[in-house]
Amino acid sequence: MAALVNIQDLRVAFSGVPVLRGVDLALQKGEAVGLVGESGSGKSVTWLSALGLLPRQATVTGSVRLDGRELLGAPASELDQVRGGRIAMIFQDPASALNPVLTIRKQLCEALALHRDLQGNAVKAEARRLLDLVGIPDAGRRLEAYPHEFSGGQVQRIMIAMALAGNPDVLIADEPTTALDATIQAQILELLSSIRREFAMAMVLISHDLGVVAENCDRVAVMYAGRIVEQAPANQLFADPVHPYAQGLIGALPPLDGPRRRLTAIPGTVPDPAKMPDGCAFAPRCAMAAEACNLAAPPLAPIANDRVVACIRAEASRRALLGIAAE
Amino acid sequence: MSPPLVEVSAISRSYSMRSGMFGRATAVHAVDGVSLTIPKGETLGLVGESGSGKSTTGRIVLGLEPPDRGEVRFDGKPMAAPGTPAWRAQRARMQMIFQDPLGALDRRLPVATQIREPLDIHGIGTPAMRDERVRELLRAVELTPAHGARYPGALSGGQRQRIVLARALATNPDFLVCDEPVSALDVSIQAQVVNLLCDLQAQLSLTLLFISHDLRVVRQISNIVAVMYLGRIVEIGSADDLFARPEHPYTQALVSASPAPGRRSAGRIVLAGDPPNPAARPQGCAFHPRCPRAIARCASEVPALSTLSGDRQVACHLVTGAQARDAA
Numbered sequence: 268m269a270a271l272v273n274i275q276d277l278r279v280a281f282s283g284v285p286v287l288r289g290v291d292l293a294l295q296k297g298e299a300v301g302l303v304g305e306s307g308s309g310k311s312v313t314w315l316s317a318l319g320l321l322p323r324q325a326t327v328t329g330s331v332r333l334d335g336r337e338l339l340g341a342p343a344s345e346l347d348q349v350r351g352g353r354i355a356m357i358f359q360d361p362a363s364a365l366n367p368v369l370t371i372r373k374q375l376c377e378a379l380a381l382h383r384d385l386q387g388n389a390v391k392a393e394a395r396r397l398l399d400l401v402g403i404p405d406a407g408r409r410l411e412a413y414p415h416e417f418s419g420g421q422v423q424r425i426m427i428a429m430a431l432a433g434n435p436d437v438l439i440a441d442e443p444t445t446a447l448d449a450t451i452q453a454q455i456l457e458l459l460s461s462i463r464r465e466f467a468m469a470m471v472l473i474s475h476d477l478g479v480v481a482e483n484c485d486r487v488a489v490m491y492a493g494r495i496v497e498q499a500p501a502n503q504l505f506a507d508p509v510h511p512y513a514q515g516l517i518g519a520l521p522p523l524d525g526p527r528r529r530l531t532a533i534p535g536t537v538p539d540p541a542k543m544p545d546g547c548a549f550a551p552r553c554a555m556a557a558e559a560c561n562l563a564a565p566p567l568a569p570i571a572n573d574r575v576v577a578c579i580r581a582e583a584s585r586r587a588l589l590g591i592a593a594e
Numbered sequence: 595m596s597p598p599l600v601e602v603s604a605i606s607r608s609y610s611m612r613s614g615m616f617g618r619a620t621a622v623h624a625v626d627g628v629s630l631t632i633p634k635g636e637t638l639g640l641v642g643e644s645g646s647g648k649s650t651t652g653r654i655v656l657g658l659e660p661p662d663r664g665e666v667r668f669d670g671k672p673m674a675a676p677g678t679p680a681w682r683a684q685r686a687r688m689q690m691i692f693q694d695p696l697g698a699l700d701r702r703l704p705v706a707t708q709i710r711e712p713l714d715i716h717g718i719g720t721p722a723m724r725d726e727r728v729r730e731l732l733r734a735v736e737l738t739p740a741h742g743a744r745y746p747g748a749l750s751g752g753q754r755q756r757i758v759l760a761r762a763l764a765t766n767p768d769f770l771v772c773d774e775p776v777s778a779l780d781v782s783i784q785a786q787v788v789n790l791l792c793d794l795q796a797q798l799s800l801t802l803l804f805i806s807h808d809l810r811v812v813r814q815i816s817n818i819v820a821v822m823y824l825g826r827i828v829e830i831g832s833a834d835d836l837f838a839r840p841e842h843p844y845t846q847a848l849v850s851a852s853p854a855p856g857r858r859s860a861g862r863i864v865l866a867g868d869p870p871n872p873a874a875r876p877q878g879c880a881f882h883p884r885c886p887r888a889i890a891r892c893a894s895e896v897p898a899l900s901t902l903s904g905d906r907q908v909a910c911h912l913v914t915g916a917q918a919r920d921a922a
C-alpha cells in the first residue's frame with residue numbers, strides 16, 4: 268500500500284548546525300504512529316519542517332510526499348491548503364495557539380472558511396457541531412466565549428475542534444496532554460482515539476511519555492539526536508526493544524506495579540548538536556558500544572518485516588532476544 | 595517502625611483571592627485539616643493534581659509559612675517562631691529542592707560557590723574544610739570538581755538538579771522536602787536523579803517528603819504515599835499496596851489514568867468534568883461531582899479519613915461505610 272505521508276532522508280540545519288540528520292518515516296492511511304525521544308531529539312522539527320513551518324534560517328532537504336506529491340518547496344498556496352486541510356497540527360501549549368482577543372466562534376469559523384466550502388449559517392452550525400463533538404457542554408452558548416474563559420483541558424478540546432475543521436486525513440498531535448493533569452489527560456486521549464476511529468484519521472502522537480504512546484499508537488518510532496533509531500509495532504517495541512537507547516528509555520521508566528527495581532538510568536546526556544560524534548550518536552552513552560560504532564553512523568536496517576533498527580549490534584541484540592524466547 | 599521525625603497535625607491554610615477587578619474576595623482553601631507522620635529515615639510521597647495543596651503543605655512543613663490552624667512538630671518539638679535562634683537551628687536540619695533547578699541557582703556564580711554558601715552562612719568548619727566538603731558533596735552527587743567550576747548555564751538540567759541536591763545536603767540535614775524535583779527532566783535523566791536520591795537517602799538516613807504528580811516516580815521512591823484532592827488527604831497507605839489496590843475512587847481513577855506500556859486503554863476509568871477548582875470547593879465530599887460511585891450522602895457530608903485496615907486510611911463514605919456495616 269502506498270503511504271499517505273512518506274518522509275525520506277529529511278534533514279534540517281539551523282544556521283549550519285544539523286538537528287535532523289536523515290529521517291525516514293512513512294505513515295499509512297488511518298494509522299496511529301507515536302514519536303518518542305529525549306527533548307531536542309527533533310520530534311517537533313520533523314513535522315514543522317514537513318509542513319513548511321520553520322523560520323527562514325532553517326535549511327531543509329530531503330523529501331516529504333503527501334499522496335505522492337512533494338511538499339518540500341511546494342508553492343505557498345498549495346501548502347496553505349495542506350496545512351489545516353489535509354494535515355492538521357495541535358501543540359503542547361494550547362493557550363498560545365488561540366487568539367486571546369477573538370471569540371471561539373470567530374476562530375472556528377475562520378478555520379472553516381479557509382478549508383470548507385460553507386456559507387452563512389452553515390458555518391456557524393458547523394462550528395457548533397465541532398464544539399459539541401469535542402465535548403464542550405452547552406456548545407451553542409460557549410461559542411461566544413473567549414479562550415481565557417475555558418480550562419486547560421477545554422482549551423485543548425477547542426484546539427482539537429479547530430484541527431478537525433478542515434476534515435484532515437492526518438492529525439499531528441505534538442505533546443497534546445503534557446500540560447494537563449492526569450485525569451484530564453485521560454479525557455483528551457480518549458477523545459482523540461474516539462475521533463480517530465470515527466473519521467478513520469491517521470495520527471502522529473508526539474510525546475515524551477512512553478506510556479501514552481504505547482497505549483494510543485499502532486507503531487512507534489524512537490528518535491535520538493536527529494534520527495530515528497528504532498521503529499516497531501508498539502507492543503513489540505515495549506516488550507522487546509532492540510536499540511540500546513530504546514532499551515534504556517524503557518528501563519528508565521519506574522513500574523507502577525510488581526516489585527520495585529533499581530531504574531536502569533542511561534548515563535550521560537544527549538550530545539550537543541554542534542559536536543555530534545562521527546559514528547553512532549548514542550555511542551558515548553551506550554553500554555554495548557564497540558570500536559566499530561565510532562566509525563560511521565549505523566543506518567536504519569530491517570530486523571523483521573515490520574521492524575527497523577539503527578545499530579550495528581542489532582543482530583546480536585535480536586539474537587539475544589530470540590535466545591531468551593527459545594528457552 | 596522508627597519514631598516520627600515530622601508530625602503534622604490537622605494543618606489548614608487558606609488564601610483570600612479576588613476574582614476580577616470588582617469581584618468579592620473568596621477564600622481558597624489550599625490545605626484543609628491535613629495530618630501526616632513521617633518516620634525517621636522514611637519517605638512520604640504526596641501526590642495529587644495541580645492545585646490540590648501539595649506545595650502549600652510542603653511550605654508549611656518547612657516552616658516557610660505558618661498554618662492558620664494545626665501544628666507541625668519536628669523531632670518531637672513544635673516548630674520555633676520564625677527568625678529566632680531555635681528556628682534557625684531547626685531550619686539547618688531541613689532543606690528543600692524544587693522543580694526548576696535553574697531558578698534555584700544564581701546564573702552569575704560558579705556552582706561550587708553556591709554549594710558552599712550554606713556552609714558559609716551557618717559558619718560550619720574552616721574555609722579549608724568547607725572546600726573539602728564541597729568536593730565531597732560533588733562526588734556524592736556523581737559530579738567532578740570540574741563541574742563545580744562551571745556556571746549553571748553550562749550544565750544540563752539533570753546536572754543542575756544534582757548541584758541543587760548537593761547544596762541542600764551541605765549542612766547535613768535530616769529532612770528534605772523535594773517538590774517535583776524530577777518533573778522537568780527527560781525520562782533517562784529523571785532515572786539518574788531518582789536513583790541518586792534513593793542512594794543518598796539510604797546512605798545518609800534522610801527523611802523525605804517527596805511531592806510529585808507522577809505516580810510512578812512517587813512509588814519508586816516512597817515508603818508511604820498520601821493522595822491529596824482539593825486540600826485534603828483522601829487516601830494514605832504503603833506505596834506498593836496503595837497503587838496495587840487503591841480504595842478511594844479518586845485514587846482508583848488516578849492509577850487507572852496512568853498509562854503503562856503493554857496495556858491498552860480498555861477498562862480505563864475516565865472521570866467526567868473539569869479539574870478541581872480550589873476556589874469553588876464542592877460541599878460534602880469534594881470529589882462528588884466527578885465521582886463515578888457517588889451516593890446522595892456524598893453531596894452533603896464530608897467523609898472523614900478513617901483507618902480501613904493496617905496502615906491504610908481512606909476518606910470515602912462507601913469504603914469506610916461498608917466497613918462499618920461489616921463490623922455491625
Ligand SMILES: Nc1ncnc2c1ncn2[C@@H]1O[C@H](COP(=O)(O)OP(=O)(O)OP(=O)(O)O)[C@@H](O)[C@H]1O
Pocket residue numbers: 609610611622623624625642643644645646647648649650651807872873
Ligand atoms: N500565596 C498564595 N496566594 C493565593 N493562593 C495561593 C497561594 N499559594 C497557593 N495558593 C492556592 O492554593 C491552592 C493550592 O496550591 P498549591 O501550590 O499547594 O498546589 P499544588 O498541589 O502544589 O499544585 P501543583 O501541582 O500545580 O504544584 C491553589 O489553588 C493555589 O492557587
Ligand SMILES: Nc1ncnc2c1ncn2[C@@H]1O[C@H](COP(=O)(O)OP(=O)(O)O)[C@@H](O)[C@H]1O
Pocket residue numbers: 281286304305306307308309310311312313322540
Ligand atoms: N527555530 C529554531 N531555531 C534554532 N534551533 C531550533 C529551532 N527549533 C528547534 N531547534 C533545535 O532543533 C532541535 C530539535 O528540536 P525539536 O524538534 O523541537 O525537539 P523535540 O524532539 O523536543 O520536539 C533542538 O536542538 C532545538 O534546539
Ligand code: SF4
Pocket residue numbers: 510511512547548549550551553554555556557560565577578579580581
Ligand atoms: S551502534 Fe554501537 S554505540 Fe550505537 S547503539 Fe548500537 S551498539 Fe550502541
Ligand code: SF4
Pocket residue numbers: 842843844879880881882883885886887888889892897909910911912913
Ligand atoms: S465519599 Fe462519595 S463522592 Fe466521595 S469518593 Fe466516596 S463515593 Fe465518591
Ligand SMILES: [Mg+2]
Pocket residue numbers: 310311312441
Ligand atoms: Mg517538541
Ligand SMILES: [Mg+2]
Pocket residue numbers: 648649650773
Ligand atoms: Mg506545587
